[in-house]
Amino acid sequence: MTMVGYVVDLFAGGGGMSFGFKEAGFKVVFACDIDKDVAKTYTANLPEVIYLVEDIHRINPYEVMDMAKLQKGDVSVMIAGPPCQGFSMMGLRNPNDPRNKLLHEILKFAEAMKPHWIVIENVPGLLTMEGGEPVKVIYKSLAKLGYKCAHRVLSALDYGVPQKRKRVFFIANNTGDPITFPLPEYGEPLSPTLEKFISGENCVGVKCKPYFVVRDAIGDLPPLKAGEEKDYYACAPFSDYQKLMRDGAPQKLH
Template sequence: MIRLFKYTCIDLFAGAGGLSEGLKQAGFTILAANDFDEAAALTYKYNHPETKFIDGPIQEVSSEYLLYLTGLQRGELFCLAGGPPCQAFSVYNHQRGMHDERSGLFREYIRLVEGLMPQWIVMENVTGMTSVEDGLAIKEITESLKALGYDVQHRVLKAEEYGVPQERRRIFFIGNRLGIPVEFPEPTHDGVTRPFVNVEQAIMDLPELGVNDGSEVAEYTNPPFSEYQKEMRQNSSLLYNHTSPNLGEINIKRLAYIKQGGSWRDIPVELLPAGMKRARRSDHTKRYGRLALNGLSCTILTKCDPHWGSYFHPTQDRVISVREAARFQSFPDRFRFLGSRVEQYKQVGNAVPPLLARAVGRQIIKTTESTQRVLEESLC
């Protein structure tokens, strides 16, 4: 019979804590976490005060210390989660590849799997991992974990299919060494019978801002009008991080021409950046884009820079605020980001959307409990 422990978890490469937040919502207890980014660590500790956080590079974290810190024995941890840095695999990195030293950090995760022998593993990364050197990293991850006794499956999940108001694709590795099925969560939204959560439903209850405006701590000025807004506001009496960045005069001029759902194509040629004046109409699809109220947010990156995507507010002449970016990532409003505004945007963009992580966590618990019931009934 499977020996069940409380749904304990350790989160590696935890960043600000999006994966931890979602797994907590699913019913996991995050015992310990690690990251080397100082600003992200501050945010993590603030929002997950019950979790023992280890500052510093993953290379200096041993499985022995994690076991000591959590009070567990090898093999007792329910789940080891983590998202090794993805920059080496990102399509936005034109020098990406296995030669990038960051591309090998998944091996640190595997090293700790071997030392801890958790019952389940969850690893997340960008979909670019599938194309770099013909998916070499995916093959190494799968084979290494298989050699340790794990049945591991991977799949690209679409965040919008799990209630996240954003176009976002991420590859998830899920596995266990318990001999039970590895199942991925079924989508909850299909865009037809259950529409995706759109931009209007995600952010339009938030106070209006100007350029370089807002406050780190503020009050709501409007009631929520969508179920998503109500969910995001749960357990939050104040509004955090609703601040927008500055815009140069040239971008303010450009923005005046961009219609809702529009992009750089709406901007007069003389106002375009020099490198885009000769661009084909099919190129740079979402650059200098203004979000559409009835559409999804584009992928939230570590910089909500309009030069790289649709980050202009749908009805206000500014870039989306940190809180709006966090809403598009499905962070609840009670989740406060610390550090400078630049660091806050980076933390939001690097995170796993909590609602996507919650769906994964719930499926793991569901699979484990249903298998346990079948085993118990067979012994009766």
């Protein structure tokens, strides 16, 4: 199979990461998740992707390769966002939570498929769980498979999403290419120092567009009283974010 930027998405959920890679020009060929309800959202937006609703422990990566007509090394990027409840600062952070072991399933697929790049996303609490032991496991396990790895905590707010949502991203490759992370594109009007901007820790006002806020996202929706329903927008879109969200959508609300 000729390489054209194939992507495999594990723990795909409703397809946010898959959709982003598709928008970036990749072709998502396989996705899976155990939740049949999120599968409906995924397949509604990405009907061309083979989507398997199943416990990942029961999925054989070699059977997936046959299903998607893939050979070892055909996959450009394998992406994975395993359940985060066991690591989250909002939860019990139980080291024995079985969901924490799902990282091993990612490695199972990586060993079988040998993707060129791997992207793993999770909550920042993963970094401090058991003194950072899961992080050590990720690095050591990927190194055994021939991957170089790096990680960084990124905030969705810095990249144009009106939400304070931080996630840690592990990026690994077996190509020898340098691993870099995108600098923030949005920030406060006057943020601290140029050094922080260069390191990716923060944003300098003159270099960044202002953060999107909730009004930018939903300010075009009509106000509602308790129990009231409306199926129309209150006004024309007045932010780039609203225009993006409305792109291709009907004029009436659902």
